[in-house]
Amino acid sequence: MTRPLPRITRTTTVARTRIFRVEEVDLTFPNGVQCTFERLRRPPRGAVMIVAVTEHQQVLMIREYAMGFERYELTLPKGAIDEGESPLEAAQRELQEECGMGARELIPLCRLSLAPSYMDHFMHVVIARDLYPASRQGDEPEPLALETHSLKDIEEIIEEADIHEGRVIAALYRTQSWLARHSQG
Amino acid sequence: MTRPLPRITRTTTVARTRIFRVEEVDLTFPNGVQCTFERLRRPPRGAVMIVAVTEHQQVLMIREYAMGFERYELTLPKGAIDEGESPLEAAQRELQEECGMGARELIPLCRLSLAPSYMDHFMHVVIARDLYPASRQGDEPEPLALETHSLKDIEEIIEEADIHEGRVIAALYRTQSWLARHSQG
Secondary structure, three states, rough: OOOOOOOOEEEEEEOOOOOEEEEEEEEEEEOOOEEEEEEEEOOOEEEEEEEOOOOOOOOEEEEEEEEEEEEEEEEEOOOOOOOOOOOHHHHHHHHHHHOOOOEEEEEOOOEEOOOOOEOOEEEEEEEEEEEEOOOOOOOOOOOOOOEEOOOOOOOHHHHHHHHOOOHHHHHHHHHHHHHOOOOOO | OOOOOEEEEEEEEEEEEEEOOEEEEEEEEEOEEEEEEEEEEEOOOOOOEEEEEEOOOOEEEEEEEEEEOOOEEEOOOOOOOOOOOOOHHHHHHHHHHOOOEEEEEEEEEEEEEEEOOOEEOEEEEEEEEEEEEOOOOOOOOOEEEEEEEEEEOOHHHHHHHHOHHHHHHHHHHHHHHHHHHOOOO
């Protein structure tokens, strides 16, 4: 698109903690309107989320403590990309740390963002197939409970386990769609 | 589940800006491991996202400037719930402000979260049907470009418009699934 972008006239870091950095940004929109927005800056290398699918079209999920909601939640394995790692290398490592499995096939599926209007965070979603047992010690405070669920009825998984994380739901549906389009192979 | 939760031993606000508040939380996990996590606290009332569907199964989408990525993005109408508003009232208002349409039918579909491991943000997703022209002045810095897309091929919308927001993708798929289950009505 050739639509002109708002002009950024000032960017200032207004808060910084161990893991968060907040910026204040002054903007002038193409119509002349001036605004000040805040945005949260992401960690330098982004993150990965892994949809590991067994030969029986089951997906590996974990129950992990969610600090935001103070409860255990069913989710997909994921984690930050370490320095020097590619997204696929990070996916292989996280899968081994969180699920005790390695994958002979890793397929980059898509990237998912959080809240583009005030965050620049993104996560690489990677499909993992041809799995084999392979565990590696991670930095989890406790062992994660591993579960497998059928990818055939995503609505059922979501409703039974009360899954509400947008990225997890998006990754499950997009994987289902990808597998449907690539199952003739 | 009867699984014991980690014990929170201290919660301190470590940063506060106009729209963000960061907390530091000390935890003791059931196995005795102690951790300090950070989390971002949400605005008090949460937000709404509206999937407005026409009688021809087209969904209303807008192109809006995304401060996180410094570009215009195709997204669903959404916004914060105002004081004293219910989620459905906020959905009706945002739809009129951002799309110039009202809805005679509003159906609460689900709630979506961002990153449960370090945020407690959630958004109510509302399906809007039986639409009629009705516009209201909002607080947008510029008029939003309105587009309609067929709900039949979500993968096509996502790929053509490079949609990456997890919540938008999740809301489109869950709406498609809801409509498929309720189309006999």
